[in-house]
Amino acid sequence: MSPPILFYMFQPDLFQGKTVLVTGGGSGIGFAITRQFLAFGAEVFICSRKAERIEKAVQELGQFGKVHGHVLDIREPEQVAQMADFIASKAGKLDILVNNAGGQFPSPAADITPKGWQAVVNTNLNGTWFVTQRMAKHFFFPQNHGVVLNIVVNNERGFPGMAHTGAARAGVMNLTKSLAVEWVSKGVRLNCIAPGIIQSSGLENYPPELVADVARTIPMKRLGTIDEVAALTLFLASPAAAYMTGETIYMDGGARLWGDIWEIL
Numbered sequence: 001m002s003p004p005i006l007f008y009m010f011q012p013d014l015f016q017g018k019t020v021l022v023t024g025g026g027s028g029i030g031f032a033i034t035r036q037f038l039a040f041g042a043e044v045f046i047c048s049r050k051a052e053r054i055e056k057a058v059q060e061l062g063q064f065g066k067v068h069g070h071v072l073d074i075r076e077p078e079q080v081a082q083m084a085d086f087i088a089s090k091a092g093k094l095d096i097l098v099n100n101a102g103g104q105f106p107s108p109a110a111d112i113t114p115k116g117w118q119a120v121v122n123t124n125l126n127g128t129w130f131v132t133q134r135m136a137k138h139f140f141f142p143q144n145h146g147v148v149l150n151i152v153v154n155n156e157r158g159f160p161g162m163a164h165t166g167a168a169r170a171g172v173m174n175l176t177k178s179l180a181v182e183w184v185s186k187g188v189r190l191n192c193i194a195p196g197i198i199q200s201s202g203l204e205n206y207p208p209e210l211v212a213d214v215a216r217t218i219p220m221k222r223l224g225t226i227d228e229v230a231a232l233t234l235f236l237a238s239p240a241a242a243y244m245t246g247e248t249i250y251m252d253g254g255a256r257l258w259g260d261i262w263e264i265l
Contacts, residue, residue: 014238016041019091021083023047023074023131024101026057028200029151032226033098033233038065040234045087045094047072048101074101074127077134084138094139096237099128099172100151104165117164124168129175136188145187147237150176151229152248154196156256169194173248180246189245191236196252199223217260220253 020037024030025046034044034057043066048054054069061067068090072083087094102124107116132148140146152169153159159166176190183190197214215222232251235241250256 012040014040014234015096018042018095019087019093020044020096020098020237021047021087021094021131021135022098022100023072023127025098026050026053026069029195029198029226029229030098030100031057031061032200032230033100034061034067035064036227036230036234037096037237038067041065042096043091044068045070045083045090047074047083049073074131075122077130080130080134083131084134088138093143094135095143095145096147096149097132097135098149098151098233098237099131101127102151102165102169104162106161107164108161109163112164120164121168124165125171125175128172132175132179132190136183136186140183140188141186143187146189148176148179148188148190149233149236150190150192151233152192152194154194154250154252154256156194156250176248177246184245189242191241191244191246192248193229193232193236194248194250194252195224195229196250196255197223198226198229200226218253218255219258222253224251224253 015037020042022030022034022044025034025044026048030046034046037044038061045068046054046057047070049071051071054071058067058069070083070086072079074080104120104124105116128150136146150172152172153165155166155169173192176192180190197218229251232249236244
């Protein structure tokens with residue numbers, strides 16, 4: 001008889017023999033996710049548009065396990081195909097995809113330019129789709145197994161002040177539901193994680209006065225940590241979550257239920 005599922009949750013070799021791709025794995029939440037997968041035995045591929053960021057991350061993460069870096073703009077399907085070929089050449093398979101790469105900027109909706117709108121939507125929605133479809137067709141479908149985890153945002157009540165990313169991430173969340181049904185017969189599970197305000201390098205992209213007092217607006221009265229998001233990611237990728245697909249899990253200290261992040265003028 002097999003041991004209970006929870007027996008596997010914190011075993012040192014939980015992901016031994018598994019291959020993982022973490023987009024945007026060179027910094028912030030993606031870096032923490034990569035580090036934890038490596039610590040539990042996985043071989044991990046990370047990618048970013050910036051070569052210097054990837055090189056630095058690979059050097060730092062190498063102490064935890066086997067990690068490979070590759071320059072990739074997820075908005076470019078041809079580059080995504082090259083990434084798949086790179087993974088195939090190094091590992092021969094892919095078991096888990098974490099779509100973490102993304103980006104946005106605060107702006108009233110009326111002030112968002114066409115270029116700004118397209119940049120955010122292309123990265124957060126189109127890029128996620130290009131990577132997911134390619135990796136599924138290249139690896140998951142032939143293998144008849146695979147796990148996709150999409151890192152989105154807390155847009156439970158919309159996203160006033162960042163309508164572009166709210167719309168794009170809502171698209172990813174709906175896409176996740178659709179693919180969870182279409183691809184279940186192919187052995188693929190897909191879920192979303194919606195972090196709230198996380199203390200990470202990503203906060204550097206926002207004006208300091210915008211985030212200085214943001215913890216006050218969160219019921220738990222603190223920001224989340226990158227390791228907390230990484231821990232949830234590993235749980236959803238593990239055998240303990242084998243019956244979960246098409247879901248969005250919020251990790252926001254209760255922020256979606258109460259309060260405002262910033263004043264909307």
